[in-house]
Amino acid sequence: DTVPAPDMDGVVAALNAALAEGAPGAMARYTGPDGVRSRTVGVRDLSTGAPMDIRARFRIGSVSKTFSAVVLLQLVEEGRLRLDDPVNRLLPGLLPDDRVTVRHLLTHRSGLADYTNAMFEHTVPGFEAVRNRVFSYQELVDLSLAEPRTTEPGVSYAYSNTNFVVVGMLIEKLTGRPVADAYERRIIKPLKLRGTSYVHPDTRIKGLHVRGHLHPDEAGAPLVDSTEQTVSWAQSAGAVLSTPADLNTFMSALMRGRLLSPAMLDAMTTVTPTDATGTRSYGLGLRRYELSCGERVFGHTGTVQGYYTYAFATRDGRRSLSALANTSNHGAANTALGRTLEAAFCGTGPA
Numbered sequence: 001d002t003v004p005a006p007d008m009d010g011v012v013a014a015l016n017a018a019l020a021e022g023a024p025g026a027m028a029r030y031t032g033p034d035g036v037r038s039r040t041v042g043v044r045d046l047s048t049g050a051p052m053d054i055r056a057r058f059r060i061g062s063v064s065k066t067f068s069a070v071v072l073l074q075l076v077e078e079g080r081l082r083l084d085d086p087v088n089r090l091l092p093g094l095l096p097d098d099r100v101t102v103r104h105l106l107t108h109r110s111g112l113a114d115y116t117n118a119m120f121e122h123t124v125p126g127f128e129a130v131r132n133r134v135f136s137y138q139e140l141v142d143l144s145l146a147e148p149r150t151t152e153p154g155v156s157y158a159y160s161n162t163n164f165v166v167v168g169m170l171i172e173k174l175t176g177r178p179v180a181d182a183y184e185r186r187i188i189k190p191l192k193l194r195g196t197s198y199v200h201p202d203t204r205i206k207g208l209h210v211r212g213h214l215h216p217d218e219a220g221a222p223l224v225d226s227t228e229q230t231v232s233w234a235q236s237a238g239a240v241l242s243t244p245a246d247l248n249t250f251m252s253a254l255m256r257g258r259l260l261s262p263a264m265l266d267a268m269t270t271v272t273p274t275d276a277t278g279t280r281s282y283g284l285g286l287r288r289y290e291l292s293c294g295e296r297v298f299g300h301t302g303t304v305q306g307y308y309t310y311a312f313a314t315r316d317g318r319r320s321l322s323a324l325a326n327t328s329n330h331g332a333a334n335t336a337l338g339r340t341l342e343a344a345f346c347g348t349g350p351a
């Protein structure tokens with residue numbers, strides 16, 4: 001069956017729209033049956049003017065949640081835990097409610113508050129306060145438990161980084177090793193993701209990389225270079241480093257069944273709507289976007305100080321797109337970047 005060719009002019013228009021909204025640079029890489037197409041605009045480093053580079057590494061933010069979900073679902077397949085196990089059975093005494101299950105974590109239906117809302121209420125001061133801090137998982141969970149729950153377990157969707165901090169705790173408890181080892185052994189090595197790593201709490205991005213430029217809350221204030229940080233406030237919820245090529249490899253390999261059994265992949269891609277229109281849904285550590293042409297793409301978005309990421313693939317894994325802009329705290333730039341999906345997968349330019 002023929003697939004629509006990507007509208008690369010539309011992709012470039014979306015990247016340029018992100019620049020027009022204040023991103024220093026942006027890039028996108030499309031992988032399809034007829035090969036790879038990459039586009040870069042602007043700079044990867046505002047101070048030197050070094051051009052954006054499709055090979056460069058960057059912080060993928062919550063796309064890390066899909067890496068963590070894959071590891072945990074592999075452990076489910078290996079019989080180490082069950083999706084409907086109460087978290088407290090595996091991590092005794094962690095949560096104040098025995099009804100919260102592993103599935104609730106992966107679907108953002110646990111009700112655990114997202115501590116980052118308070119942490120980053122004031123964007124730059126909040127970032128400066130944590131950029132060099134190292135948190136334990138327990139400290140992050142404690143921050144969440146200091147706030148009221150957002151829902152009874154399982155009742156409704158409420159996105160929360162806390163859920164994937166607890167996923168990281170489960171991975172470390174069940175494997176007896178840091179999550180970095182699980183990412184390496186179960187995903188990075190098998191898929192040969194040479195540009196992907198988990199270096200928490202190291203603040204550096206080694207090798208060719210994109211520098212992050214954070215928008216302050218005050219309109220017109222200069223961008224803040226946010227490249228070096230521990231990302232310890234996110235860890236298994238957001239601290240992976242990767243490249244456009246590796247993200248396309250990861251998402252398409254996931255959709256092709258290279259990481260999970262067909263049954264588990266079906267469970268992972270079984271979604272419930274997260275918006276009124278139903279065009280946006282969430283499965284197990286995975287977003288599903290329904291595009292204007294009817295194509296449904298699976299993947300994740302990412303927001304970490306100075307970096308916006310989209311990483312999506314078609315359900316058959318034959319087409320994938322990753323896109324990055326090196327700014328954040330600026331919704332219009334994120335929305336513009338997101339229009340690369342329509343252009344790439346529907347073959348239509350931005351509306």
Ligand SMILES: C[C@@H](NC(=O)[C@@H](C)NC(=O)CCCC[C@H](NC(=O)C[NH3+])C(=O)[O-])C(=O)O
Binds near residue numbers: 060061116330
């Ligand atoms: C939403 C996104 N989630 C993630 O990627 C996780 C890791 N990031 C966040 O929760 C945002 C933290 C604040 C960012 C900061 N914002 C502020 O500080 C706002 N005051 C910024 O924009 O850089 C996702 O799932 O796609």
